[in-house]
Amino acid sequence: xxxxxxxxxxxxxxxxxxxxxxxxLVDMASNDYLGLSNNQKQFNRAVKLVKKYHTxxxxxxxxxxxxxxIHQKFEDTMAKxxxxxxxLIVGSGYLANMALIEALVRKGDMLFMxxxxxxxxxMAAELLGERVVKFKHNDIEDLRQKLEAxxxxxxxxxxxxxxxxxxxxxxxxxxxxxDEKKTLMIVDEAHSAGVVGEKLLGIFEHYNISINERHIKxxxxxxxxxxxxxxxxxxSHIVSFLVNRGKPIIYxxxxxxxxxxxxxxxxxxxxKHAKKYRKKIEKRQAMASxxxxxxxxSLIVPIEMPDNLSTQSMQQELLAYGYLVGAIRQPTVHKPIxxxxxxxxxxxxxxxxxxxxxxxxxxx
Numbered sequence: 543x544x545x546x547x548x549x550x551x552x553x554x555x556x557x558x559x560x561x562x563x564x565x566x567l568v569d570m571a572s573n574d575y576l577g578l579s580n581n582q583k584q585f586n587r588a589v590k591l592v593k594k595y596h597t598x599x600x601x602x603x604x605x606x607x608x609x610x611x612i613h614q615k616f617e618d619t620m621a622k623x624x625x626x627x628x629x630l631i632v633g634s635g636y637l638a639n640m641a642l643i644e645a646l647v648r649k650g651d652m653l654f655m656x657x658x659x660x661x662x663x664x665m666a667a668e669l670l671g672e673r674v675v676k677f678k679h680n681d682i683e684d685l686r687q688k689l690e691a692x693x694x695x696x697x698x699x700x701x702x703x704x705x706x707x708x709x710x711x712x713x714x715x716x717x718x719x720x721d722e723k724k725t726l727m728i729v730d731e732a733h734s735a736g737v738v739g740e741k742l743l744g745i746f747e748h749y750n751i752s753i754n755e756r757h758i759k760x761x762x763x764x765x766x767x768x769x770x771x772x773x774x775x776x777x778s779h780i781v782s783f784l785v786n787r788g789k790p791i792i793y794x795x796x797x798x799x800x801x802x803x804x805x806x807x808x809x810x811x812x813x814k815h816a817k818k819y820r821k822k823i824e825k826r827q828a829m830a831s832x833x834x835x836x837x838x839x840s841l842i843v844p845i846e847m848p849d850n851l852s853t854q855s856m857q858q859e860l861l862a863y864g865y866l867v868g869a870i871r872q873p874t875v876h877k878p879i880x881x882x883x884x885x886x887x888x889x890x891x892x893x894x895x896x897x898x899x900x901x902x903x904x905x906x
Contacts, residue, residue, distance in 0.1 A: 555853075577885055613797065628776065628781040632772040638760045653673060654685060655699075709733075710840070842884075844879040
């Protein structure tokens, strides 16, 4: 039924498929930034925590009887750590973005979204029609002009703490402008929580921003926190509104109890060892910056490739060395890249070797 479309994707070098990669490969492709996905001690701690309760699974929506004490403990701990009034556990980052954007942007409101915002937010924004304005990536002046050109009952800015493909940080000036204009601000911290900030709490901490009632933070648990799911942090009335109007929250089975427990124990582990992790992160950033001659502020290193074919060939060459690196093509990115993750669980010499191999075939 879709054979012609699939044939066109293959011809363009954009065909995708699921693969089972060898577990012995050195992982520099996933978003497991701190290497917690294979930490047996943390896994066992989560099992022990869940076993304290009679109910082991979610069973239903959180608004029926799927809300578990572990969910509540996670929400309270995450909110307190990040200086927000209240937290809300959600099934995935995709659902969190869908819930936030679809529910919060009401009639008479305007959403101002960075053009590089994640696909989940873009999909949610498509439901809003003319209530959405995109601004140039990280461009403070373009955002200012559009805020002034589109007055509204509520103005809401949506940005990412660290952008998932470019690895660049959201400009501090955007936070300042949001404060100046008294706009609501949705900050997707999927790739910044657990990576930046003195205690690795993310972009708010990195910029030393005092949290106020207009700030909304969301993030995922499937990256630095080594689990699955997502969270939203905000003022108590924002969280209450989402519980009442956020369709992915209302109509989804509550997030996995075990995954929430794993995220909780990992979150506490990261806080306890933040100084050690931060040193490893900074060491890898300095090395990558020196080797590639670029500023490296996150653990995402995009290396531009000549075309789709060379990107896929490069990935195969690296697999032969035992290294797994993401080969990212359109439409996820405008130009194909090797997306190298400076995983702190990977030996530095192996990262250095991988960068050297990719650099030989990259766009100079």
